[in-house]
Amino acid sequence: MDSTHKAGFVSIVGKPNVGKSTLMNKLIGENLSITTPKAQTTRHRIMGILNDENYQIVYSDTPGILEPKYALHEAMMNYVKVSLEDADVILLVVEWGEKFDAIAYERFKSVKAPILLLINKVDKAPKAGRQEIINHWKNNLPAKMILPVSAYTGENTDQIFPALLELIPLHPPYFPKDELTNRSERFFASEIIREKIFKNYNQEIPYSTEVGIEDFKNEEAILKIRATIFVERDSQKGIVIGKAGSSLKKVGTEARVDMESFFGKKVFLETHVKVATDWRKQKDKLRMFGYLE
Ligand code: GDP
Numbered sequence: 001m002d003s004t005h006k007a008g009f010v011s012i013v014g015k016p017n018v019g020k021s022t023l024m025n026k027l028i029g030e031n032l033s034i035t036t037p038k039a040q041t042t043r044h045r046i047m048g049i050l051n052d053e054n055y056q057i058v059y060s061d062t063p064g065i066l067e068p069k070y071a072l073h074e075a076m077m078n079y080v081k082v083s084l085e086d087a088d089v090i091l092l093v094v095e096w097g098e099k100f101d102a103i104a105y106e107r108f109k110s111v112k113a114p115i116l117l118l119i120n121k122v123d124k125a126p127k128a129g130r131q132e133i134i135n136h137w138k139n140n141l142p143a144k145m146i147l148p149v150s151a152y153t154g155e156n157t158d159q160i161f162p163a164l165l166e167l168i169p170l171h172p173p174y175f176p177k178d179e180l181t182n183r184s185e186r187f188f189a190s191e192i193i194r195e196k197i198f199k200n201y202n203q204e205i206p207y208s209t210e211v212g213i214e215d216f217k218n219e220e221a222i223l224k225i226r227a228t229i230f231v232e233r234d235s236q237k238g239i240v241i242g243k244a245g246s247s248l249k250k251v252g253t254e255a256r257v258d259m260e261s262f263f264g265k266k267v268f269l270e271t272h273v274k275v276a277t278d279w280r281k282q283k284d285k286l287r288m289f290g291y292l293e
């Protein structure tokens with residue numbers, strides 16, 4: 001590797017639902033991180049690695065910044081904290097119409113890494129008044145650069161990468177050049193199922209649900225996956241399954257279709273529903289689900 005090679009960590013952070021995961025997928029050109037219209041979809045730090053002969057950019061998608069209400073939230077906010085400490089560049093994502101929140105953004109006043117502030121969802125905004133919004137953020141946060149973008153329409157998103165590359169230091173690669181992520185195939189299988197749960201159920205169900213992959217058999221012509229959907233209470237089991245199994249069947253079919261495109265092969269998916277009482281509040285269960293060391 002020659003001495004002009006650049007490598008660094010770019011942490012994508014911000015409040016829930018502002019479009020962090022959509023942006024990460026756009027930046028790496030791959031649907032790695034699940035995105036849904038609901039807040040708090042992303043629960044882990046998910047790395048997406050962009051490799052080129054001359055650089056390696058390690059993006060981290062993170063859970064949205066919130067005030068922790070239970071142990072799962074605390075684990076989620078720890079991923080944010082660690083991602084900020086590791087970062088060579090911080091991609092702080094806010095959304096159009098959002099106002100500066102002194103408490104949530106306090107931590108950005110003392111971070112070491114340069115902040116590139118993205119004002120996402122400009123497709124929803126009128127052209128007039130843009131400068132005012134940019135000034136609002138400029139006055140409140142020490143951002144190196146502020147860019148209004150739309151992860152949806154792609155407006156200005158092509159300006160993000162060159163700006164990042166400028167700020168990434170000279171460094172040998174951190175990961176082998178054929179690696180695309182820090183997460184396993186099993187992890188992505190469970191995330192795809194979680195996305196379908198977020199899309200198919202309302203209220204507390206998505207937040208009360210966790211997915212475990214019991215079996216992941218990669219056979220020559222087919223990938224055989226057995227998954228368990230955990231809910232917090234017995235009453236939620238029936239809702240997830242639905243009348244004569246109809247809801248669970250829909251989730252399973254939608255997940256299988258996405259898995260086939262993600263893994264590039266035929267998938268056989270079997271799903272079961274189980275109760276893991278109050279798992280979001282219990283450290284031992286959070287550990288079992290991989291949220292704690
Ligand atoms: P996250 O919680 O910050 O990771 O947000 P997601 O990436 O999951 O996106 C939250 C919602 O906002 C989803 O419904 C996205 O489709 C939507 N979204 C993301 N980017 C844009 C954008 O540029 N414009 C609009 N209108 N919606 C967006």
Ligand code: MG
Pocket residue numbers: 020021022034035041042062063
């Ligand atoms: Mg997300």
